[in-house]
Amino acid sequence: MPSATESSSPPKEAVEQYRPNLMNQSPAEFMRPTTRTRGTSNAKTNGVGVQVEDTRICVVMVGLPARGKSLIAQKVVRYLGWLSITAKCFNVGNYRRTATPQPNAAFFDTSNKEGERLRKAAAEAAVADMVKWFKKPDNLIAILDATNSTKARRRWIKERCDAEGIESLFVESKCDDEDIIMSNILEVKTTSPDYQGQDPEEAAKDFRERIKMYERVYETLDEDEADMTYCKIIDVGAQVIINRIQDYLQSRVVYYLMNLHIKPRSIWISRHGESMYNLSGQIGGDADLSTRGEMYAKALPDLVKQSAGDLPLTVWTSTLKRTAQTARYLPYEKLSWKALDELDSGVCDGLTYAEIAQNYPEDFKARDDDKYNYRYLGGESYRDVVIRLEPIIMELERSENILIVTHQAVLRCIYAYFMGSPQDKSPWMEVPLHTLIKLTPRAYKTEEERMFANIPAVSTFREKGSKAQHQETEESTRRNSPMISGEAKA
Amino acid sequence: MDTLLTADVAAKSLNFRRRSSTYVDAIHDLPEKESMAPAQLYSTESGRLFHSGRIVIATVGLPARGKTHTSVALARYLRWLGVKTHIFHLGDYRRAFVGAKGEVPDDYFHVNASTSSVLLRNKILKKCREDILNFLNHENGQIAIYDAVNPLAGGRRALAKEFEKHNVQTMFIESTCTDERIIEENVRSVKISSPDYIGWKPEDAVQDYLKRINARIPHYETVEESDLHYVKMINAGERVVVNNCAFGYLSQRIVFYLLNLHIKSRQTYFCRAGTTRDEENYKGDASLSAEGQDYARKMSEALIAHRESEHQNLIKQGAPESSALKPLTIWTSTRKRTVETASYLENKGYRVRQRSQMSQLNPGVCEKLSERRIRELFPDEVAKHEQDPYHHRYPRAESYHDLAVRLEPIILELEREQNDLLIIAHESVLRVLYGYLMACSAHDIPNLEFPRDEIIEIIPASYNNSAKRIHISDLPSRLVPGSPEDIKIPVPPSGTISPLSGMGTPAGTGTATPETSGREAGLLPLRGNISTRP
The missing domain is CATH 3.40.50.1240 (Phosphoglycerate mutase-like)
Incomplete structure (x- = not known):
């Protein structure tokens, strides 16, 4: 009777016979994979760890509202798209808005069971769509734009990704600088679809209430999440903690994040x-x-x-x-x-x-x-x-x-x-x-x-x-x- | 004693400074004259780059944590980018002061050391710091890497403050390990080869070495000073903490590089592509000729045989029988001739990746022209080219510099790759990549030669890399020296690369090793230049 351990490693011949198909290749690939080993085998390894070609990365944004998460997410999508790396942003807020277009701050109170249920459902729908999107071989990097503020939520996302053979890279923007938060609240959030057509003063006030709701449950990325790949950006780059970068593409994303600044310029x-x-x-x-x-x-x-x-x-x-x-x-x-x-x-x-x-x-x-x-x-x-x-x-x-x-x-x-x-x-x-x-x-x-x-x-x-x-x-x-x-x- | 000159330090410390030579990794040499580095994008009046100011990178960490490896790798990359960088190993200064056989006092690293030890320590530190400041202030240096233990927070603050007075930023890079296995592996691979441990069992030697470190450096404080610029690399880069480092282009660039660095060692092999049916054509993308196919087979077999014999040697030297050869990955350009040269190995199951950045130097107007014809048609350009063959660009052509800039992503992936790597590419690309790994000057790179009957192997080590040649036998001789598909851009005869090896001889003693011994020992990776061609 074969033991259980035998079946977990691929047969030796299969590893040796692995051969990529090099013919169907664009004339000037950059960081784009030359070949993908998707589908039947789910073979991420060549006997020697993860290969660059096989990577699919889910960049998971983490942080309180008004910390520039959406700005970062948009820039990364644009940068990668420009390098012909197909990237897409999945904004959980958009999924949530289909059920509750313009909720007030009370909706985000964790003791509001209905609000909690709807927000979890939105996250699930976004992740499900993302997993579906990754089935297409060219799709390489997804960005999950949401607060993802609790350890339980992050663990859930990591497990979902692991099960699908997708690498997860958590990017936390942690910032306590009042000026930056205020300018974010004013410039961005008062134009958010959540507050469309509302009085800007009222909107800003409600939005600050919403942030308070999140602050109550917010848990920053820390030591007991050391098994995760993450990049934690504190106070717009004053300190950056980078944990378990696994390949060149991830390092490239992190390098790009470290070079961004948010000063106005033309x-x-x-x-x-x-x-x-x-x-x-x-x-x-x-x-x-x-x-x-x-x-x-x-x-x-x-x-x-x-x-x-x-x-x-x-x-x-x-x-x-x-x-x-x-x-x-x-x-x-x-x-x-x-x-x-x-x-x-x-x-x-x-x-x-x-x-x-x-x-x-x-x-x-x-x-x-x-x-x-x-x-x-x-x-x-x-x-x-x-x-x-x-x-x-x-x-x-x-x-x-x-x-x-x-x-x-x-x-x-x-x-x-x-x-x-x-x-x-x-x-x-x-x-x-x-x-x-x-x-x-x-x-x-x-x-x-x-x-x-x-x-x-x-x-x-x-x-x-x-x-x-x-x-x-x-x-x-x-x-x-x-x-x-x-x-x-x- | 106070007036001890750097030259004495050099003479007493075997690895401190070498004569310029392309056979030896030149990472510890100070460039003798001003010239732009391989991938330097532009030069400023001061010779410094990116308006990033001057930086001292100070390492922090106990012995056997990979400090020297990190310093050397970083210096290699920065120099290649065109940043004038030099490494100051405090250990070299210490050895120079106490002599090769001498020992520093037992309490040398102790906080409450005896007066005489403190005096000695201060004298050594002072000399090293003077050299650093001299390099930054008077030799247009931009980055000085200060390779030392720097164990105490107070000492680090004082260091940063002292350099601050000279308008120099200090960035600390700490290497620290929470995983004992990494430390033990490191000790085993680099530290216990010393004569002290001949005849010891490896495990005992490792334990003894670690015990000695702990006794000698009992006080160590990890970097936590939030007011300082620091990067903390934990467990060989598994976790990286970057504090307060957004002060310039270079600091960010350094972090990016560190994210790709790993300390496992692996070999890199370079070889040429086979010959093609349409020899003289750069723009056409011809397939291999029958002769080229034959070359591909012989090259592949020579490489496989060499790797197998190296493996057997390792086992003879006591490696366990079961230890496997490191997997081999092959990179080619997207040109047919390199892809087809790799296909023999690909059919054997080796993994092949095409990299578009690795296409050869664009010859521009020189395409299909003989050297004589180029001299007739473009005498002015030839004259300019002979002045600076690295940076000069024939009309519509790429210079070596252009090529180096476009190869940068390859350099970083080269650092990240954990498998052994065979690179099959045009000679111009091999020159630049070899130049990176062996820290050749921009002046030497255009003259390096990769004859087709040899595979060049680069063997990594933390202090410096070394190169070795593997002969491919039975090739028709006309294939070997020339490169029919070569771009025949005339390069000036250069007196600087002698076919004699410097072989790590310290400056001053100057006894060159005879050519034959180097050749036989496989220690002469490269021939000189075009003028030595038959």
């Missing part, structure tokens, strides 16, 4: 001024500015000043001539980054779209079909550009006011990071020349403002399927482009 982005290549309709290259491009460079300091006033700024450019020339009259400190160089178009560098359509008809079509993943022969794809922009984004998160002068494709990628634009849309976004874009990150979405220098330029925008020459369109420099709207709160 980022300005602009393309370089019109270049000689823009005039001739060629792509790529390292051309000088045209006369009109030079005019834009001269107009830029005033345009920036109108928008930024006397704020301290740092200017970042690429290493190509046209961005340095565009930025040269700006009276700020400047840094040039190779990572901000334009998408490398490989063999097509220096050609016009018409020439590409003629010489590489198949490539031209392939690019239209999937512009985000299409990699020019010997060059780069949008996905490749995102990979090399990653350190820039981390540095941007750490910095305050930055003005970036860069190129069309790179600008689209940075814009997509802040606005959460989907990959099938972001490469097609129209960004006219001689336009300054101001992005201001707010709690639930990024605000955008566009300023036009009113200096004519060719349009370099090419619609899907078209091989249009770069056209002289007066209005393209004046009108608002079809913006891709930023995401709203889930």
Whole structure:
């Protein structure tokens, strides 16, 4: 009779015969798994512990209301999505609202049995949906946004995750700074769906009552939860406790969390001024500015000043001539980054779209079909550009006011990071020349403002399927482009 | 005695400082001249990076807690990022003062030590701190790693205060273990190889060593000073407490790195991809030729045989019969030639991962051109390139620096990986990764050579890594030295890398080991440069 212990470890041959399928792979995977071993085997190990490829992580937010949990959750989703790691936020409040759209503070009293039951039901529904969502092989990181304020609730979530083979990473935001809590209450919670249409003063008062209800039962992550993977952020990073990080992807999430700050700031982005290549309709290259491009460079300091006033700024450019020339009259400190160089178009560098359509008809079509993943022969794809922009984004998160002068494709990628634009849309976004874009990150979405220098330029925008020459369109420099709207709160 | 010079310290302490050589892990060398580091993104006027100011990283922890391992790994990463970093091991200073054979007094680490011990202790500390401040104040150093026990809260406060006077931040990194097994394992692997323990049973040696530590350092206070910047790593990073460290880009970066560090040792192997059908083409993605397939098979067999014989050696040296070989994982780029080179091993059941960041250096305009032709077409570029082959970029090409920056995620995963690792990639990628593991200077990296008939093995150790070559026999000779698919970017003949090995000889004594002995012993990982090619 076989003993029970034998059946718990996979047979030796099965381990040795494990072979990933390497064929179905996107051209430029970053942290994305190459293969997944889902379904039948549930084999998370290769005899040597957890493999990066096999990880699915549930990031569980922990903390009292008004501690910035939703802000953190949204930023992580946007950051991961931008890196092509499919992430989704499950907000327990949204589930609860379907039953009780606008409860008052008494609903959150733990002695209110009905309230307690409804809130537990909402958590269960959210976790059940999350588990269902994880069945799809590409879905990697879920964020469970709720207070999860008791040890019992957290243990329950961990056990649910363990049973499904999902790693859990608890992220607690613990903060006692009255100023931060108050500004959170005012800016975020008075616009919450729970208080829509109510008097803001009353809403804030009720909300503070609600926080008190939670404070009575709140238990912070501590020693007797040492078996869990967690990251506890105390007073916006004054102290961070990181427990049992299991893989690179988790460390990446924690590193990102540690770099976030919540000071108000803006980022300005602009393309370089019109270049000689823009005039001739060629792509790529390292051309000088045209006369009109030079005019834009001269107009830029005033345009920036109108928008930024006397704020301290740092200017970042690429290493190509046209961005340095565009930025040269700006009276700020400047840094040039190779990572901000334009998408490398490989063999097509220096050609016009018409020439590409003629010489590489198949490539031209392939690019239209999937512009985000299409990699020019010997060059780069949008996905490749995102990979090399990653350190820039981390540095941007750490910095305050930055003005970036860069190129069309790179600008689209940075814009997509802040606005959460989907990959099938972001490469097609129209960004006219001689336009300054101001992005201001707010709690639930990024605000955008566009300023036009009113200096004519060719349009370099090419619609899907078209091989249009770069056209002289007066209005393209004046009108608002079809913006891709930023995401709203889930 | 007070005027003891650093040179004397170097001469008396075997590992303190070495001559520059690419065969030896250069992590303890002070770079001799200013040049940008492998992955440095930009340089500032002061030579310091990221506007993060100057930092002393002071280790805290009893012996055998992995302090030296952490210091060395961190220095390797920071230097690679372009942060001018140097490690100051207090133990090296102590040994230099009392001589190689000498012993410090028994009460040297005691709180109530005798006057003479206190004097000696203060003298050693003073010298070490003077060197640290000199490095930060006068040599454009940005991070000094002060590797010492730093056992008492009072001493740590005083240290932070002293550096504060010089406008230098102090960040403490404590290594502590609540799990006895980790400590014992650590003692077994690094501490009891000393002559004192020859002939001892390992368990007895471990216990004796721990007893001696406890007697010598009876007072130890864990870091809990909330006003200080500190990172506490508990049980080899299982739990990390980060206190008050959000003061700059570098401090956060350091924590990120520490989250990926583990102290288990494993081997890394580097080898080239096989040759392809379309030799000269960078942009085309050709499959392996028949010859390339043959190479893949021979390389794989050589590696398997080598690992097996190493394993047998271990068993001969007393490892238990049952101890298994560490599993081997293979990383390739997404280029067909590297993927196909790995497929022989993949068919044997080894795990293969493709990493897009590991594609080769983009040659830009130099593609398909011979060196002679490049010199004709771009004489100015060649001249610039010879000035700085690491950072110069031919038109539309990538520089080695660009390559290093894009390889950063690979470096971190390399630290995290617990299996043995075979990396099959283009020579340009191998150069940069080898440069990281062996702390080569940006100047040397473009000149490193990876002949196709050799697998390079990097053997880790806490104080420094070492490299070894594994020969692949029976390869057609024309495959070996050249690299037909290579980018023929001309590199200047360099006098700095001599094919003679420095082999860890301390500066000053200067006796070079003859070439042949190194070769036979497998201790010469790399040949010199292009000028030594037949």
